[in-house]
Amino acid sequence: MKNRKLLILSLITLAVILAASITAKLHAPQSTIAKQTLFPGLANQINDIIEISIKGDGRTVQLKKQGEIWVLESADNYPALFNKVRAMVINLAGLKIEEEKTGDPALYARLGVEDPESKDASSLLITLKTSGNEEAASIIAGKPRQSAGSRPGLYVRLPDQTRALLAEGMLDVSGNPADWFERNLFDIPSDFIKNVTIQYAEGNVFEIYKEQKEQIDFQPRGISGENSAVKIIMTRISRSMEEMRADGVHALDNFSFPEESITTTATTFDGLIVTAKTARIDNKAYARFTFAVDPSATREDSVTDEKESEDTADAFAGLTTDFKPDPVQEAHYLTETLSSWVYQIPDFKYEALTSNPGNLKKPTEISE
Incomplete structure (x- = not known):
């Protein structure tokens, strides 16, 4: 009798342990449950991917691998951000199915699929x-x-399936072509500027200048600089080359400037000359930048060590502010990088590059 009671007690204990084990598994964190990779073979194909298409919002981004670099085929093969492209492919290969979601098309928009x-x-x-x-x-x-x-996750759906999925992982992706290339073109602070001239489509020219770098205010050539409206325009023009960014890009060979284009030329105290040819087409502002050096300019702090080429790229991408590259190397680097392209620029930059005090009053009518 005693043995029978012990047997029954043992069976009850075993049943409780089994039930607890099952309950623990059911309520275990999902990280302890194996998840199926969304694209099982992609991890072994990362280096074989040569084309990427991203469609959405009425636009298509076409990325293509050329040799060891990625380019935006949809933007005349402009260089793309290699690390961003590669990160997207790696993250896509790492997506894991966490759970199934709705299969009702009427609910897709809630999940963005x-x-x-x-x-x-x-x-x-x-x-x-x-x-x-x-x-x-x-x-x-x-x-x-x-x-x-x-943990990071997003909702996804395979194009040939109706069921939406919650995937574990991250995916930094955009349908905006400008998010796939380096948008920072160059940064020339107004403190570096010696003079800026603007040649308008009508043929007239407006110039602002400083005799010495230590001067605070620019002066206009040929008109009074005491007018408050003119002062505002001069400040805007002097900053026109600061933090220049691109919203779009076209190959120069595939772009035609209209006759009414405007040319703006800025010269720095150390001799770098930046020329911007600008135009507005279909309510979008465009600029082509060329670079040269004023041979008469000299620099007391010219740097010529072996790190200069590398640091020049960082300086003009806005990655460093404590390095002043030699103007010859500046011009060479910027020419090689930018001069074969026409960039869509922000409207406020176009306004700064093309500001005209003549639109306020005729120069002879501007008074102090």
């Missing part, structure tokens, strides 16, 4: 191809998970 070509869609269709034009991955990327306490 609707057809990218549908009206007001926020989704992006990403397609990766290998050298043999083989599709390595295709996915509709939606909204990120909105839970602050959870």
Whole structure:
């Protein structure tokens, strides 16, 4: 009898342990449960990917690998941000299915996985191809998970499936071509500027200048500089070359400037000459930049060590402010990097590059 009671007690204990074990597994954190990789073979194909298409918001970004670099095929093969492209492919290969979501198309928009070509869609269709034009991955990327306490995740849907998924992982992707290239072109603070001349389409010219770098205010040539409106215009012009950024890009060979274009030339105290040819086309502002050196200018703090070429690139990308490269190397680097392209620039930069005090009053009528 005693042995029978012990047996029953042992069985009850075993049942409790099994039940607790099952309950623990059911409530275990999802990190302890194996998740299926969304694209199992992609991790082994990362170096084989040569084409990427991103469609959404009425635009298509076409990225293509040329040798060891990536270019924006949809922007005349302008160099793309290599690290950003590679990071996107790696992160895409690392996406894991966390759970299934809705299969109702009417609810897709809530998760951002609707057809990218549908009206007001926020989704992006990403397609990766290998050298043999083989599709390595295709996915509709939606909204990120909105839970602050959870691991990074986003909603996705495979184009040939109706069921949306919650995927664990991150995906930094954009349908804006400008997000895939280096938008910072150069940065020449107004303190460095010696003079700026603007030649307008009508043929007239406006110039501002400083005799010495230590001077605070610029002076206009040929008109009074005491007029408050003219002072505002001069300040705007003097800062026109600061933090120059691009919103779009076209190859120079594929772009035609209209006859009414405006040319702005800025010269620094150490001899760098920057010329911007600008125009507004279809309500968008464009500029082509060329660079030269004034041989008569001298610099007391000219740097000529072996690190100069490398530091020049950082300085004019706005990555450092404590280095002043030699103007000859500045001009060479900027010419090689920028002069074969026409950039769409922000409207406020176009206004600064083309400001005209003559639109306020005729020069002879501007009074103190």
